[in-house]
Structure formats: C-alpha cells, structure tokens
Amino acid sequence: MTDVTKLGVLETAKLIREKKVSCEEVVRAYIKNIEEKIVLNAVVEVFDDAIDEAKKVDERVKNGEKLRALEGVPMLIKDNILITGKHAGCASRFMQNFVAPYDATVIAKLRNEGVIFLGRTNMDEFAMGSSTEKSCYGICRNALDTSRVPGGSSGGSASAVGANLACASLGSDTGGSIRQPASYNGVYGVKPTYGRVSRYGLIAFASSLDQIGPITKNIEDNAYLLKVISGKDEHDMTSASASVDDYNEIKSQKSYKFGICDEVEKQLTNLVTKPVYDKIIEKLKKNGCEFVHFSIKDFDLCLPIYYVLSTAEATSNLGRFDGVKYTVRSERADNVPEIYTKSRSEGFGEEVKRRIMLGSYVLSSGYYDAYYNKAKKLQRRLTNQLTDAFKECDAVLLPTTANVAFKIGSKGDNPIDMYLEDLFTTLANITGVPSFSIPCGKGEGDMPLGLQIMCNKFEERKMYEIAKYIEKLLKGENV
C-alpha cells in the first residue's frame, strides 16, 4: 500500500469509498505525520474528535450508507476561520480564549460534503505578514527546508500541505497570503474572484480584499474544493450570485492567448529567477500560444495602494477587539476607556498595532483625501486597465514571488522589506480577479517557485484549464 498521506482530496475520498483504506487509518497516518514533523509548527492544534469522526465514517462505509463526495477527507483549517466549538485564535494572544459559536460558511459547506476537520494551522497574527514568523504560537517553518520561512500569512496551511500533514487546507488571501506560501512550499493555492466565496466566519482583516481559498497537492483538488466552498450566501452581502461552474471537468484548448504586463516584465529583469519564467513562455510559444503585451501604468503603486486600503479597513475591522466582547481584558483597566486602550495595547502584536495605526492615519481628518480617497481612485484605474487587458487575452501570467522562500529571521528592521514580498500578488486583490499559483520550477537551494495564472472575474474555470495546460507542458506531456 502506498503512503496514503501523499494522496490528495479526490484520491483519498475514492480509496475510502472503495474500502481500500479505512478513514481511521488515513486520519491516524496524518496525525503521525503531524507529530513527526512537529518542528514545522504548522499545525497548532489537532482536534481531539478527529479520530471519532473518522470512526463514524468507517461505520457508514461498513453499513453501506450513501457516501458524500468528500466523505472522510481530512483537512486543516487556518486559525482565522470559525469551526463551531473549536478555538479560533488568529495566532494572537489577544484571542486566546475565543471559541467559535458557529461554523463559517466554508466550513458548513465542507462539512456537508463529509470533510473531517483535522486541526488548525499556524499563521501571522490577524493574517498580517508574509512569513508566519509573527504568531503567538511561535514561528512556522517551510515544509521543504526548515531553515526557511513557509511564507504567510497562511504559512501553516501551505507548509502542512507541502509536508503531507493533511489532504488539503484552507487559507485566506488579502494581499497574497495563500499564493505566496503555496509558492514557497511547492503546492497549489488559489485566491478566488472577490465574492466567489463567502467570508462569513472568516475573522476579517480587510473586508473588500479578503477571500478564502483552498491549498492543495494538485490542480483537480483545488478546482473541486473551490466549487464546494463557492456560492451566494445570505450571511455575506458581498458574496456573488454568479453561477458556480463545475471546475472539475478540466479540458484544455489547443492553445491560449496570454497577456504579459510590461511593468511586471520590467520587474522581472532584475530577478535571478527570470530564466524559469522565460523557459515557460518559450514552451508556450512553441506550442502555438500567442502573447500580447499590455501596460498597467500604476503597477508599481500596487503595494502602496494595498497598504492604504488594507490598513484602513483593518483599523475599522479590528475595532471590535476591545476586551469587552471576546478578547482578553487587561487587568490594569479600571474604567471603560482603559479597558479598550490597555486590553488592545497588551493584546495586539507590534505589526498589528502599526497597521491599525497606519489605517487610522490614512483615514484621519486632513489625510483622508491624500491617502484613502486617492488609493480608491487608483484602485479603480488599475481595475479598468486590467479589465481592458483581458479583452485581448485569456489569462495574464506573472511570477508569484520574486524569489524562493527566504531564511527565517532574514528580513531586517524595516517593515517594507517584508511588504515587498507581495510585489506580484496584491494586484489580484486590489482588482478582485482570481489568481492561481502553481509550482513551475526551482530556484536557489532547489526550492520551488510559483507561477500565477490570473483570469478575469469569475473565470475560474478557464484559469484551472490553463493551469492544467501549462502543467502538462512543463511535464513534457501532450496537451
């Protein structure tokens, strides 16, 4: 019998259905991996009811009951997504006592399909970071090299899938927090179209940019899971009513037309990883794919725009953490204003405090127009420019990151060094389009690199088809 922990979501469900392996065996195998790879610190809690849930699945199999599509598939969930009765901590000591009173919509949907929730994964505090070094649970490590970061903020979710600690996981992506760690750990991560997936039960960072998405071991699993978690939700008024395609019948065309952004290409010329991307483009051209160039004049402003918009929204969203309703209350507080100020000052980590402060600043009287309003206008212009580009091409290709995963502790005192990690990823969040990061080659230290396939809004189906097409080409298979 092959190692079941190497298998993905759909393969595992099939094996359980065909009685080739018991669900309990699968869950125990993953728990063993989690224990053996404890050094990664990717999983912050293994749920004590996971094995009981697995036994129930095995009962259903034994009794010949009708099994659901993902019956018995163990998944890990980022620490900012609510599962009824489980702790959700956002990797913050401020939230150390919080127990979720309800299921996030994505959790309810996965539960309906029979998924087993194996545990919670490590992350940067309140999803603010690109390395999972800023967590109250301690730093998380890369699945492929423990001296390197797993990326972030969904570092635990990506490292766990890369190290076979679950069939798949869920992460959240506000500026690259699924795609960058997926790239760093050699796995598949998608930031869906804004509105595709309900955010109900996701502890909000920046509500107009946040999306939940799956991190998986292959393209098919990713497409399948996205289909399961997508759809209109009465609990999230920004969830889209757009129909959810059946992404899992992935049939590619003979060739595609790709867009290359001149400003991205200019950034690429400075990168040591450029040859990896050149090779992919070369292969696609040889296979009859066309390339068109377009310009996004404001591309170099993506990061500043992102930091204005995301911190402005964070300052508002994080206002609810006040030491009254669910976070830890300071023992030094004697009156109500002190409860707010002292609890928040003791509870939030330094990065979170700074982002709340920048958000307060850009929204404050006298600065609102110069920062927030300006960023909103630039967001509109960027979106129009990218939408125009999609009139001429099927997808835009760009690297996920500038380089491979960096060494733990190597980013200096200046927070901007870390922010530059999201150079190629924030565009999709600012404009709301879907973007899928797939492994596409290796860089320094034989570490993986990711390629982003970005399509127009609600074109996830095409995005997965193209991902499959590119992956086949890279593997030397016929397309």
Add this chain to the structure above:
Amino acid sequence: MLSKEEVKHILALSSLEADDEEFEVLQRRLSQMEEFVSQIKNADVDEDVSVEDAVDMNTLREDEPKESYPVEKILANAPKQKYGAFAVPLMMEDD
C-alpha cells in the same frame, strides 16, 4: 519622519498606548510605512474617477427579522458577563 505628537495622536485614534521603548520603535517603523505609502500622493489621477467600490457588488438582503444566535452562546466568549450582558466597570454612580 512622523513627529512625536503625530504618533501620539495616531495612537489615541487607534485606542492604543505605548511605553517609551515601544513608542520609539513604533515611531520609526510607522514613519517608514508612511513614507512608503506616500508614493501615491504624487500619482496623478483625474478628479472625476469614481471612488465607488471597484468590486461593484454590495447587495443588501431583505430586512426581515430572523432568529439570531442564543445570548448565552455569544456571551460565552466575554471576559466578564453579568445579567445576560457584557459586563464593564460602572460608568456613572448614583448621586
């Protein structure tokens, strides 16, 4: 670099406080962030560009009363609760 007064003002707006040591770090790093985002100030944007959400989706549901989560369940996460409510120190005393 943001001045001490500016940082103090922003801390107050954020319902945060900092001791001297932390203040120094916050001031330095927040200034670096401010400098970084201030790049957008020079970008030239037409005044008539819409600032509505580029995402264009924000549909409200019908305003119909529905059952919500039970009070006990929501209060279970409160650091202090009393009489079925969040408890905070007395704000006004009887005279």
